[in-house]
Amino acid sequence: MICDVCRLREAEIYQPHTGRKLCRECFIQDIRDRVKQEAEKIGLSRARKILLAVSGGKDSFTLADTLASFMDHNRLIAMNIVEGIHGYNRAEQVQELKRFLNELGIELIETSFAEKEGATLDEMVNRSRATGLNVSACTFCGGFRRKIINQVARDVNADLVATGHNLDDEAQTIIINLIRGDLIRLIRFGDVPIKLSNRFVLRVKPLRKIYEWETTMYAYYKGYSFQEVECPYISQRPTLRAKVRDLLYMVEAVRPGSLLKLVEEFDKIAEDYRRMFVASIGEKELPTCKICGEPTSYGREICKNCELLIKIGLLKYDQKYLPIS
Numbered sequence: 001m002i003c004d005v006c007r008l009r010e011a012e013i014y015q016p017h018t019g020r021k022l023c024r025e026c027f028i029q030d031i032r033d034r035v036k037q038e039a040e041k042i043g044l045s046r047a048r049k050i051l052l053a054v055s056g057g058k059d060s061f062t063l064a065d066t067l068a069s070f071m072d073h074n075r076l077i078a079m080n081i082v083e084g085i086h087g088y089n090r091a092e093q094v095q096e097l098k099r100f101l102n103e104l105g106i107e108l109i110e111t112s113f114a115e116k117e118g119a120t121l122d123e124m125v126n127r128s129r130a131t132g133l134n135v136s137a138c139t140f141c142g143g144f145r146r147k148i149i150n151q152v153a154r155d156v157n158a159d160l161v162a163t164g165h166n167l168d169d170e171a172q173t174i175i176i177n178l179i180r181g182d183l184i185r186l187i188r189f190g191d192v193p194i195k196l197s198n199r200f201v202l203r204v205k206p207l208r209k210i211y212e213w214e215t216t217m218y219a220y221y222k223g224y225s226f227q228e229v230e231c232p233y234i235s236q237r238p239t240l241r242a243k244v245r246d247l248l249y250m251v252e253a254v255r256p257g258s259l260l261k262l263v264e265e266f267d268k269i270a271e272d273y274r275r276m277f278v279a280s281i282g283e284k285e286l287p288t289c290k291i292c293g294e295p296t297s298y299g300r301e302i303c304k305n306c307e308l309l310i311k312i313g314l315l316k317y318d319q320k321y322l323p324i325s
């Protein structure tokens with residue numbers, strides 16, 4: 001079988017959403033072209049410096065490698081956060097990624113919850129259990145990862161943060177937010193994020209039009225060896241995402257290209273809503289947390305992260321702040 005694009009080489013891969021058979025080289029080029037197209041749309045070409053939030057997995061490799069194929073490596077810098085989860089050590093995987101980043105000329109900043117927050121994720125979860133608060137590991141993880149990424153982005157003067165979320169993640173999140181009726185979040189979640197605070201470094205997802213199987217194949221073809229390690233806190237994760245994922249895969253199997261169509265159509269609708277939303281809030285900045293100085297939601301004096309730390313006894317509560325819920 002001959003490749004449908006170059007018509008020279010043997011085809012190795014079938015791409016269901018386009019109905020094409022591709023050779024290795026044309027497949028890699030196709031992924032790079034699509035990432036470049038998305039990058040143009042989300043303003044990556046105008047950014048002076050982009051911080052890549054990486055984990056060592058296939059998506060973070062594909063993110064770095066595709067961006068480096070059309071961007072000057074001096075504009076890219078990567079970071080990894082060690083959350084501190086017992087039995088979930090990705091150190092070797094991060095070292096493997098570091099070697100590849102080195103070849104691409106991209107520096108890797110390594111940091112951790114312990115270094116930045118004075119406690120590992122395990123310690124936060126244990127204290128949360130001990131105090132009867134029982135906040136899930138994913139809540140701590142999501143909140144503090146976001147905070148640390150934002151801090152590092154400001155430290156290195158990055159204009160944008162790029163994450164490795166792929167099309168499958170993106171389509172699931174759209175459906176989940178729809179089911180929850182979380183329209184604001186849904187709008188903010190679109191391709192071009194809304195900047196509500198000067199202290200927020202905007203986050204973009206250059207792989208959001210690339211199927212997960214494609215990021216896997218890309219990393220494999222480029223010789224990146226990876227082991228997807230499952231987080232031991234997986235059982236605490238909302239099961240809705242798993243159900244939505246299964247449902248979407250069923251639809252995709254019957255009608256290839258559905259996931260891509262879903263995200264593209266969502267982007268079109270979100271654009272109008274986003275304009276309305278921005279007009280309604282005006283230029284109103286988000287307040288900053290009186291403890292850590294990070295942006296927090298309207299009407300709050302201290303952010304959710306600091307509130308959690310106070311509740312589990314890792315941060316001293318001062319009466320001068322609003323009573324916490």
Ligand SMILES: [Zn+2]
Nearest residue numbers: 003006023026
């Ligand atoms: Zn070809």
Ligand SMILES: [Zn+2]
Nearest residue numbers: 289292303306
């Ligand atoms: Zn705070």
